[in-house]
Structure formats: structure tokens, C-alpha cells
Amino acid sequence: xxxxxxxxxxxxxxxxxxxxxxxxxxxxxxxxxxxxxxxxxxxxxxxxxxxxxxxxxxxxxxxxxxxxxxxxxxxxxxxxxxxxxxxxxxxxxxxxxxxxxxxxxxxxxxxxxxxxxxxxxxxxxxxxxxxxxxxxxxxxxxxxxxxxxxxxxxxxxxxxxxxxxxxxxxxxxxxxxxxxxxxxxxxxxxxxxxxxxxxxxxxxxxxxxxxxxxxxxxxxxxxxxxxxxxxxxxxxxxxxxxxxxxxxxxxxxxxxxxxxxxxxxxxxxxxxxxxxxx
Amino acid sequence: xxxxxxxxxxxxxxxxxxxxxxxxxxxxxxxxxxxxxxxxxxxxxxxxxxxxxxxxxxxxxxxxxxxxxxxxxxxxxxxxxxxxxxxxxxxxxxxxxxxxxxxxxxxxxxxxxxxxxxxxxxxxxxxxxxxxxxxxxxxxxxxxxxxxxxxxxxxxxxxxxxxxxxxxxxxxxxxxxxxxxxxxxxxxxxxxxxxxxxxxxxxxxxxxxxxxxxxxxxxxxxxxxxxxxxxxxxxxxxxxxxxxxxxxxxxxxxxxxxxxxxxxxxxxxxxxxxxxxxxxxxxxxxxxx
Numbered sequence: 001x002x003x004x005x006x007x008x009x010x011x012x013x014x015x016x017x018x019x020x021x022x023x024x025x026x027x028x029x030x031x032x033x034x035x036x037x038x039x040x041x042x043x044x045x046x047x048x049x050x051x052x053x054x055x056x057x058x059x060x061x062x063x064x065x066x067x068x069x070x071x072x073x074x075x076x077x078x079x080x081x082x083x084x085x086x087x088x089x090x091x092x093x094x095x096x097x098x099x100x101x102x103x104x105x106x107x108x109x110x111x112x113x114x115x116x117x118x119x120x121x122x123x124x125x126x127x128x129x130x131x132x133x134x135x136x137x138x139x140x141x142x143x144x145x146x147x148x149x150x151x152x153x154x155x156x157x158x159x160x161x162x163x164x165x166x167x168x169x170x171x172x173x174x175x176x177x178x179x180x181x182x183x184x185x186x187x188x189x190x191x192x193x194x195x196x197x198x199x200x201x202x203x204x205x206x207x208x209x210x211x212x213x214x215x216x217x218x219x220x221x222x223x224x225x226x227x228x229x230x231x232x233x234x235x236x237x238x239x240x241x242x243x244x245x246x247x248x249x250x251x252x253x254x255x256x257x258x259x260x261x262x263x264x265x266x267x268x269x270x271x272x273x274x275x276x277x278x
Numbered sequence: 279x280x281x282x283x284x285x286x287x288x289x290x291x292x293x294x295x296x297x298x299x300x301x302x303x304x305x306x307x308x309x310x311x312x313x314x315x316x317x318x319x320x321x322x323x324x325x326x327x328x329x330x331x332x333x334x335x336x337x338x339x340x341x342x343x344x345x346x347x348x349x350x351x352x353x354x355x356x357x358x359x360x361x362x363x364x365x366x367x368x369x370x371x372x373x374x375x376x377x378x379x380x381x382x383x384x385x386x387x388x389x390x391x392x393x394x395x396x397x398x399x400x401x402x403x404x405x406x407x408x409x410x411x412x413x414x415x416x417x418x419x420x421x422x423x424x425x426x427x428x429x430x431x432x433x434x435x436x437x438x439x440x441x442x443x444x445x446x447x448x449x450x451x452x453x454x455x456x457x458x459x460x461x462x463x464x465x466x467x468x469x470x471x472x473x474x475x476x477x478x479x480x481x482x483x484x485x486x487x488x489x490x491x492x493x494x495x496x497x498x499x500x501x502x503x504x505x506x507x508x509x510x511x512x513x514x515x516x517x518x519x520x521x522x523x524x525x526x527x528x529x530x531x532x533x534x535x536x537x538x539x540x541x542x543x544x545x546x547x548x549x550x551x552x553x554x555x556x557x558x559x560x561x562x563x564x565x566x567x
Contacts, residue, residue, distance in 0.1 A: 010370045011381060018384050021444070022391075024410050025399040041413045091294040098290035102283075110291060117302050119555060121505055123527060123544040127537050128308035129301060151301035154294055183286055211392035213508045214524075218532060228394040232512055242402050249395040256390040264383035267390075271449065272456030 022253070029053070029247035036243055052247035070248065073230035079142050080216075080226060081209040081255075084149040088157045088205045089198060091150065096161025097187055101173070111162075118155045122215060133219060140220045148219060149209050157201040163273055164197025165190075200270025203263045207256055227252045313542040319535035332542040342543065344518060345526035348435060352506050352522060355439045356446065357499040363443070364450035364495060365488070371451075372458045382452075389448035393441075397512035400441045404428050404513075431519050438520050441509045446502055450495045457491030458484070493562040500554050504547055523547055 028036065029052050030045035054060030058067025098104075099111050129148065130139075138144030168190055176186045213228045221229070231252060234245050260267065313333075316326045336342050371381060388396065403410045404427040415421045427437045461483065469479045507524040514520040516529060527547070531540025 007370055010366070014367055014370065015381065015384055017444075018388055018448070021396075021399045021403060022387070024403055028402055037408055039408070041408060041410070091297070094290040095294045098287035102287035104284065104287045107287075110295070114294070114298065117298060119501065119552060120302070120306070121501075121544065121548055121551065123505075123524060124309055124548045125302055125305035126544070127531050127541050128305035128312065132301070132305060147297065148301060151297050154297070158294065183283075207390050211394075213392065213394045213511075214528070228392050228508075231394055231398060242405075245398050246402065249398050252395050253391050256392070257387070260383055260387050260390045264386060265379065268382055268386060268452055271452050272459075 025246045025249055028242055029250050031243065033241075033243050052243045055244060056247050056251065066244070069230055070227075070251075073225055073227045074251075076142070076220070076224050077210060077226040077228075077252075078255075080145045080149065080224070081206050083142065083146040084153065084209040085202050085206045087146060087150045088154045089202055091154045092157030092161045092201055093187075093191070093194075093198065095154075095158045097165055099158065099162045100165035101170070111158075114155050114158055118159075122152060126215075126218065130218060140223045140225075142224055145216060145220050145224055145226075148215055149212065152215075153205045153208055157205060160201050160204075160270060160273070161194065161197055164194040164200075168193050196266055196269065197273075199263060199266040200273070203259050203267045204270060207259060207267075210256055309541045309545060312538055313545055315538050317538040317541075319537060328538075332539050333546070336539065336543055336546065341518070341521075342523075342526055345521050345523045348519075348521060349504055349506070349523040351435055352439050352442070353500060353503040355436065356443050356503040356506075357496060359439075359443050360447045360450045360499050361492065361495050363447045364454045367447070367451035368454035368458050369484075371455060385451060386448045388444050389446070391445070393445055393508035394512055396445055397441055397509045400437075400444070401428070401513055404437060428514055428520075434514060434517070435520050438509055438513050441513065442503070442506055445509075446499060450499060453491050453494055453498070454488065457488050461487045490562065493558050496558045497555050500558075501551055504551050 027043070027045045030048055030050070031042060032047065032049040032051060035042055035047070035049075051060060055062045056066055056070055058064045058071075095114070099107065133139050133144050133148070136144070138147070172190055172193075173186050176189045181189065210226075211228065212226070213232075216224070216226050216229050220226070227248075231245065231248050234241065234248065314327060314329055316324060316328045316331075318324070367385060371378065371385070402408075406412065406424055406426040406429070409427075411427065412421070412424045416424070428434050430437075465483050465487075466479055469483060474482070505524055506522045507528065510520055510522045510525050511528075516525060523543070524547070527540055527543045530536050530543060
């Protein structure tokens with residue numbers, strides 16, 4: 001197909017639209033504070049300064065002032081996002097396999113009930129959930145947040161895993177079962193074939209968990225609060241330090257950036273499959 | 279040990295189902311029930327059954343009505359721009375070219391980032407004195423003085439919506455693109471032989487066959503627009519000009535601690551969203567007959 005000039009122009013605009021805001025933030029994070037409020041605006045971070053990153057990482061003039069809360073919130077984000085991803089993966093592989101391979105009483109009703117929760121806003125259950133979580137003693141804990149995230153993201157995972165299992169020919173399992181394999185062993189035989197589906201579920205879940213703001217704002221306001229909640233607390237302080245906030249933002253987008261860089265193929269495939277099969 | 283094959287599927291689903299019962303279905307039932315009561319942490323001893331009183335009070339509360347009006351504006355702005363933009367992006371990326379996979383990765387990127395971070399990124403772009411937007415528009419000669427974008431009582435909502443659109447448009451584009459790729463090239467070939475120009479092909483082939491993706495895009499766009507919280511909260515706080523219905527709900531429930539009132543409002547939003555989703559699906563069915 002011949003590449004037309006208007007098409008190249010449109011694609012360039014799309015790229016600019018997606019990347020320019022991120023570039024601008026990177027530029028802001030790399031300029032010395034004084035340069036942020038001088039005109040004309042500098043479009044390129046020269047002179048380059050690592051001051052903001054040094055302050056964030058506890059090797060700057062501000063000592064451990066910002067580093068300790070940043071470190072804690074990063075650990076919280078990593079633990080809850082990874083924990084949620086693994087748990088969602090486990091639950092949706094099991095349930096997805098059941099819905100794809102077995103005929104049983106109440107199957108459609110069960111599947112429908114699980115899937116309808118995708119359309120339910122978290123807000124509709126948040127207030128009673130708040131009281132349940134307090135009663136369970138899970139407020140402001142990794143376990144509490146991970147369980148809430150899992151209940152929110154697993155239904156979509158189940159659907160994507162069911163779709164993934166549906167595309168695998170059943171003959172493979174029949175052969176395994178004829179050989180006398182247990183159900184667990186049968187599932188393990190075909191598991192490698194649904195790895196792309198699992199990667200799609202894992203990336204979607206990880207990104208959703210990493211981005212969450214309101215749920216942690218309510219359910220883990222302090223000890224277990226993630227990077228998203230911490231960043232908004234920078235705004236509330238006496239003066240808004242945009243350089244520092246931009247640098248914190250850049251650090252917060254590194255994990256999603258890596259996911260998109262290395263797994264965008266699975267992500268795009270997963271989104272497409274999930275959407276079109278709906 | 280041999281596991282009974284009739285029981286096995288239930289065992290496989292059980293862990294998820296128990297979690298959903300505990301953290302979704304049970305709280306949902308409580309929400310419905312408690313929204314008819316007078317649960318208020320400010321008055322913990324005064325729990326009565328009040329029927330629809332909370333709902334009636336909400337529908338006459340000026341702050342709630344204002345937030346609803348704002349959310350409807352967010353909904354209309356976001357959904358129309360996301361879908362139009364999504365179609366343009368999908369059409370420009372439908373043909374294979376070198377580096378397309380990388381471009382797709384770049385397109386999806388804003389969607390993958392936390393809305394809180396996006397909002398901080400854009401807040402500095404909108405800055406009245408040192409923001410990129412004013413600087414670029416002045417240089418292009420499109421404005422003659424610096425604007426306080428987020429302080430403008432009439433248009434601040436548009437600028438908040440734009441940040442939300444920046445996140446959601448990638449997802450809509452990818453869904454459109456997925457549907458476009460299911461349209462066989464032969465259809466366009468045949469239309470061209472019959473003398474159709476590209477506008478006619480778009481009108482009579484692309485648009486009708488894009489309908490299923492349009493329905494999904496409408497649904498996702500609507501749900502996310504009514505759920506809008508993070509961007510509003512970070513960009514403009516609780517300002518009345520931009521306050522969305524979800525921010526209003528958060529304020530009622532977790533700042534004023536009027537639990538029952540908050541639950542009633544969250545149910546109203548849920549019903550609005552489910553009704554719209556149902557309506558879109560009807561549109562989709564009609565289209566298929």
C-alpha cells in the first residue's frame with residue numbers, strides 16, 4: 001500500500017498527542033527549580049538537573065524527607081498490584097477453565113452473575129464494603145486492598161480466560177484423560193496453550209491495579225497507601241513543587257511504561273479479543 | 279483420590295464466587311437496603327427506615343443537581359470526541375506499515391498510565407504563567423493573552439474532560455481497530471469496481487460494519503465518563519464548576535459521613551449507567567435485524 005503524505009501527517013499528530021504531555025513532564029522533572037518559572041519557556045531541559053530525582057531518592061538536600069514515604073508507597077503499589085495480578089490469574093484460570101470445558105447446572109446463570117459485576121461501579125458497593133473491611137480488620141492493609149482489587153478485576157479475567165480456552169481444541173484434553181490423567185494434570189497439559197491469554201489478563205490487571213486511586217484513598221489512606229495516593233498528597237502541601245511532582249510522576253509511570261513496551265502486543269490482542277467477542 | 283466430575287466445575291469456580299459474594303454481592307444488597315435508612319455517622323444512634331426520603335432529598339439538592347449537570351456534560355463531550363477521534367485513529371492505523379506495532383504501543387500508552395499522574399502532567403501544561411498550552415497558543419497567534427484554563431467558570435470542565443479523553447481515546451481506538459480488521463478487503467474492492475468513492479465506501483461499508491464496536495465504545499465511554507473522579511479531584515479539587523457526580527458522592531459519604539445518602543446516590547448513578555448500557559444494546563440488536 002502506497003503511503004500518502006496526509007496519512008503520515010495524521011500518524012505523526014497521533015504520536016505527538018500521545019507523547020508530548022509525557023515528554024513535557026519529563027522535561028519539567030529534569031530542569032532546575034529556578035528554570036521552571038523563567039520565560040521564555042525552555043522546551044529542552046538545558047541545563048539538565050537531577051536535583052528532583054536526588055531529592056526523591058533521599059540523596060539530595062532534603063535528606064530522607066521525601067524518600068521514606070516514596071519508598072513505602074512504591075512498595076505498597078508493587079505488592080498490591082503484583083498480588084492482585086497473581087490472584088486474579090489463579091482465580092480466572094480455574095473459573096475460565098470450568099466455564100469453557102464443563103457443562104453443569106446453573107452454568108449460564110453463574111457466568112452471567114459474575115460478568116454483570118463488570119458493569120457495576122465500585123462506588124455502588126464501596127460504603128458497606130468499607131464497614132465490612134473494618135470488621136475484618138483489613139483496613140489499610142495489603143491483604144484488604146488486594147482482595148478488593150481482585151474482586152473488581154477477576155470477572156473480566158474469567159471472561160478473557162474462557163475465550164482463550166474456547167479456542168483450544170478439546171481433543172488434546174481427551175487424549176490426556178484417556179491416558180488416565182487427573183483433572184489437575186489435564187489442565188496443566190493445555191495451560192501452555194493459553195499463555196497469551198494469561199499474559200493479556202495479567203497486563204490488564206496489573207495496569208488497572210497500579211492506576212487505582214479512589215479505592216486506596218478510602219481503604220488504605222496511610223500505611224498501605226500506593227504511589228497514586230502519595231502523589232496527590234504532594235499537591236496539598238504548602239507550595240506545589242511541580243519539578244518534584246513531575247519526577248515522582250515519571251517514577252510512577254515506569255512500571256506501566258515497561259509493560260506497554262514489552263507486552264503491548266498481548267495487551268492489544270487481549271483488548272481486541274475481549275471486546276469483539278463480547 | 280478421584281474427584282467427582284459433576285462437582286469439579288463448582289469447586290473450580292468456588293474461590294472466586296465466595297470472594298464476589300463477600301466483597302460485591304453482599305455489600306450491594308446492603309447498599310440497596312441501607313439507602314432506604316438514615317445511616318449517618320454524624321448521628322450514629324438515629325437509624326430509622328426512611329423509605330425514599332434520601333432519594334427525594336438528593337434530587338432536590340442543588341449541589342447534587344449541579345454535579346449531575348456537570349457529569350452529563352462530561353459524558354457528552356467525552357463520548358463524542360473519543361468516538362470521532364477513535365475512528366480517525368483506527369482508520370489511519372488499519373493498514374499494515376513498517377513500525378505499526380510501535381505506533382500502536384505509543385497510541386495505547388496514555389490509557390496505561392494512572393489518571394492521577396496524567397492529571398498532574400496536564401495540570402502543569404495548563405498552568406496560567408508557565409504552562410505549555412498558553413506558550414504554544416501565543417506563539418501560534420491563536421490567543422493574545424495568557425488564560426487561566428482551569429479557573430475559567432465556563433470552560434474549566436472542558437479542560438478536565440480533555441485529560442479524561444486523552445486516557446480513554448486510546449482504548450476506543452483499539453476497539454475500533456479490532457472491528458475494522460474483521461472487515462474483508464474484498465468488500466472495498468467490489469465497491470471500488472462498482473465506482474464507489476472512498477467517502478461512499480466509508481458510509482456504506484465501514485460505518486455499518488463498525489456498529490458492534492461503536493456499541494462497545496459507547497458503553498465503555500459512558501461508564502468511564504460517569505465514573506470520572508481522579509482527574510477532577512487532582513485538577514480542580516472540589517470546585518463546583520467541575521465537580522462530577524462521583525466527587526459529589528465521595529464528599530457526601532466520606533466527608534459529610536452521610537452513608538445512606540451516599541449509597542442512594544451511588545445507586546442512582548448505577549441505574550443511570552445500566553439503563554444507558556441497556557439502551558445501547560437495544561440499538562445494537564435493532565441494527566442486526
